Amino acid sequence: MTRVVHLSVVHRPDDPRILERECRTLARAGYDVMYMAPGAQPGWDAAGVLLAPLPQRGRRTRFLSSAGIVRSLRALRPRVLHVHDPELLTLFPIVKAFVPRLVYDMHEYVPEAVAGKPYLPQAVRPAASRTTALAQRSLAALASGVVVVTEGQLDALGSEPELRLVSPNYPRLERFKDAVPVPELAADPRLKIVYVGSLSRARGCTVMLDVMERLGPEEAVLYLGGTFNDAALEDDAWVMAVNYGGVVNGTHAFLPILLRQDSGTLVNVSSVFGLFGFPNQSSYVASKHAVRGFSESLRQELRGSGVIGSNSSSGSSSHSASSFNSSGTSNKPNSELFAINSVAA
Numbered sequence: 001m002t003r004v005v006h007l008s009v010v011h012r013p014d015d016p017r018i019l020e021r022e023c024r025t026l027a028r029a030g031y032d033v034m035y036m037a038p039g040a041q042p043g044w045d046a047a048g049v050l051l052a053p054l055p056q057r058g059r060r061t062r063f064l065s066s067a068g069i070v071r072s073l074r075a076l077r078p079r080v081l082h083v084h085d086p087e088l089l090t091l092f093p094i095v096k097a098f099v100p101r102l103v104y105d106m107h108e109y110v111p112e113a114v115a116g117k118p119y120l121p122q123a124v125r126p127a128a129s130r131t132t133a134l135a136q137r138s139l140a141a142l143a144s145g146v147v148v149v150t151e152g153q154l155d156a157l158g159s160e161p162e163l164r165l166v167s168p169n170y171p172r173l174e175r176f177k178d179a180v181p182v183p184e185l186a187a188d189p190r191l192k193i194v195y196v197g198s199l200s201r202a203r204g205c206t207v208m209l210d211v212m213e214r215l216g217p218e219e220a221v222l223y224l225g226g227t228f229n230d231a232a233l234e235d236d237a238w239v240m241a242v243n244y245g246g247v248v249n250g251t252h253a254f255l256p257i258l259l260r261q262d263s264g265t266l267v268n269v270s271s272v273f274g275l276f277g278f279p280n281q282s283s284y285v286a287s288k289h290a291v292r293g294f295s296e297s298l299r300q301e302l303r304g305s306g307v308i309g310s311n312s313s314s315g316s317s318s319h320s321a322s323s324f325n326s327s328g329t330s331n332k333p334n335s336e337l338f339a340i341n342s343v344a345a
Contacts, residue, residue: 004081006022008085008088009069010062013037027127039056077099086110109153140160140161141157144166165203191219195222243287266298291309
């Protein structure tokens with residue numbers, strides 16, 4: 001039986017593209033398949049794929065796994081080694097001596113991704129991107145074949161390898177065989193935008209949020225499905241969901257009642273943090289600015305009705321940035337100052 005090893009030091013052990021579309025497909029076709037990935041639970045899965053754990057390391061220390069991986073591959077002697085991370089291309093010159101066939105799976109536009117990495121200084125990104133492009137082209141040429149997500153990725157390669165396959169990241173339909181439509185979601189007349197995958201700045205999460213802010217809550221709704229790779233981004237999203245999302249949801253719940261009776265006042269509570277910027281409070285400040293912008297726009301939309309829209313910016317009269325802790329709450333009690341901005345219809 002032909003042994004195939006899929007290898008990643010970045011992707012999850014349950015990555016749909018790797019585990020479902022590639023490993024399990026090969027296993028069902030009669031191949032002896034192993035998937036080596038960080039955090040994998042050792043053992044066989046239901047489809048007959050053998051999962052083997054690798055150490056879970058950060059970006060700067062992943063290279064420490066290289067020696068152990070080479071030793072394992074030398075002992076396993078697979079017929080095919082299928083790698084899923086560009087950094088694993090550096091193993092090709094070593095393992096080519098005892099692995100007959102090497103396959104490189106390009107999950108992304110690597111040079112372009114390097115050019116946008118937030119952890120790299122802006123000044124070095126162009127040079128890093130060009131160096132990455134050259135290294136990828138040279139090392140990928142050692143492979144027997146390459147798999148890409150879109151045909152455009154092939155432009156980053158030279159004439160080698162000749163064997164090339166385009167495999168889009170479509171999920172298997174069997175994953176949705178028991179799916180049941182949610183009536184209230186289906187009835188929502190707004191444009192529905194759905195993203196499923198890794199949630200991070202590099203994957204465009206902040207861009208998607210910027211787009212939604214431009215569209216407005218009445219035009220479109222964004223559904224995000226996946227896990228956060230960046231804890232800081234998850235915290236940012238949580239603060240925005242509570243401070244801004246809570247106001248929007250509350251408005252949608254109670255404004256129709258006020259409009260039906262054609263009277264009343266809707267007060268959205270923001271903060272003095274929605275009027276100015278403060279260091280080390282970017283997420284909180286952004287959420288409060290969003291509340292103020294939403295409320296100001298809503299106030300103008302309510303002109304001509306019997307409903308008054310208002311925005312309350314509350315805060316301490318003597319607060320400075322240093323008087324707030326990391327959670328955005330005051331370290332000491334102070335007198336409160338309320339700035340109420342409202343315009344009658």
